[in-house]
Structures are given as structure tokens and as C-alpha cells.
Amino acid sequence: MHPERGRGDVIPNPMKPKNEGCYHLITSDKDDSIQTHLILIVSTCKYKLSEEEFVKPIVEIVRECGFSYEIKRYRERIDTDYSKVIVCGTALMDLDYLRYVDKFEWLKDYDGEVLGICAGYQIIAKVFDNDLVECKKIGVYEFEVVKDNPLIGKGTWKAYFLHRYALKDVKNLECLAMQKDEVCMFKVVGREFYGVSFHPEVLNREIVVNFLHIS
Numbered sequence: 001m002h003p004e005r006g007r008g009d010v011i012p013n014p015m016k017p018k019n020e021g022c023y024h025l026i027t028s029d030k031d032d033s034i035q036t037h038l039i040l041i042v043s044t045c046k047y048k049l050s051e052e053e054f055v056k057p058i059v060e061i062v063r064e065c066g067f068s069y070e071i072k073r074y075r076e077r078i079d080t081d082y083s084k085v086i087v088c089g090t091a092l093m094d095l096d097y098l099r100y101v102d103k104f105e106w107l108k109d110y111d112g113e114v115l116g117i118c119a120g121y122q123i124i125a126k127v128f129d130n131d132l133v134e135c136k137k138i139g140v141y142e143f144e145v146v147k148d149n150p151l152i153g154k155g156t157w158k159a160y161f162l163h164r165y166a167l168k169d170v171k172n173l174e175c176l177a178m179q180k181d182e183v184c185m186f187k188v189v190g191r192e193f194y195g196v197s198f199h200p201e202v203l204n205r206e207i208v209v210n211f212l213h214i215s
Helices: 031-036 048-054 056-064 096-109 119-127 205-212
Strands: 038-043 068-073 084-087 113-117 133-145 155-166 173-179 182-188 193-196
Touching (some): 038 056, 048 056, 056 068, 084 119, 113 119, 113 205, 119 155, 119 182, 119 193, 133 182, 155 182
Parallel strands (some): 038 068, 038 084, 084 113
Antiparallel strands (some): 133 155, 133 173, 173 182, 182 193
16 A cells, blocks of 8 residues: 655644644654554454544554554454554454464564554453453543553543453553553553553544654
8 A cells, every 4th residue: 555645744633632732753763764553454344434433543653753554453463564553442342362463473573563452452461461341332431541651641532432351450451541440551561562441542642643653
């Protein structure tokens, strides 16, 4: 695919509450070379129609930032010749991806950066030996960033949640943010692998942008 090339500017999201403050974009001093990076976007949607809601917004952010990308589905064999991987979310009642967690065992040997969104968060958690708990959550909730990280600043933020499972306790992971007793954001210990249980493409696009600029 050959998307249009941009400069990586953050496009303000009209759905973002005005009182949420400005974007915390971490700029890169390697903007001239980001076009050489190839991003893998993984769809966890069982039904193609769902990709309009859960994959297309991520593709738009990646394109706005000037990166080339490929899209694969969760049941496909995945090579590791990508600089970064984004594993997207899916519909609330679509849990088929949990039957294919073994397809993501390659993550254990992958040395790039990974962002797991909702279903992707769950997949990463399970690959690194964590137990999900039933935790249905739908709507906009405040969450607290409790540890410094390159994706979003410390403090209280709002995010859109749409999930049936999440983490309450973690192992092999660092907790970065909490939504009450839910670990809503984590980092895999020793890796640049991140998981968010909410959908940053809705209210927190800067998380995706900052992830793309990690170098």
C-alpha cells in the first residue's frame, strides 16, 4: 500500500472534551526517515464490517502521521518484518480472537514496538501469562495515569471503554494507568509493548501518535 505521506502532526479530535487539555505529542527528531518504517495493523474483527469502526480510524491516524502500513487479520500467519505493530479492538460481543491467542506467540521474540488496543490489550496480556477477568465496561470513564510513560502524561484523563474482559492484577507487566480497580494501561516488562483496555482512537488519539513516534 502507498498512502499519502504526512508530517506526523496531531489532528485535533472533535469528540475530545474541551476540558481535557492539549495533546501531549512526543515529537521525533527523525521525521525525515519515518516513511521508511512499515507498520503492521492487525484486525481482531471476526466480521469485516466491524473494521470500519475499529480498524479504519487507526489506519487514518497512521496515514496522517506519514507511515506506510499493511493490514492483516488475527487468524493469518504474521511475519515480524515490521518496525511497529498495532493490534486493534473489535465489537463487544466478538470474542473469536481469544481462540487464536496462540497465533501471537511470535510476540515473545519480536524486538519492535507493539500497541494493543482493547482486544489487542487482552491478547498481549494472555501471551505474557496474565489472567483476564470479566469486567464489562461501556462508555466514557475517567482513568488515572500512575506511571511515567511515552504515550500519555500523568494525571486524570477520559477515555471510551468498550470491553468485556480486563486485568485487575498483572505479572510480567507494569501498570501504567488505572480505571478504579482495572489496570487499563500496561507495559510489558523489558519491552516497548503497551496495552490499553480503552479505545484511544475515540478520545485519546495522541496515544497512537506518540506510539508511532517512539524510536
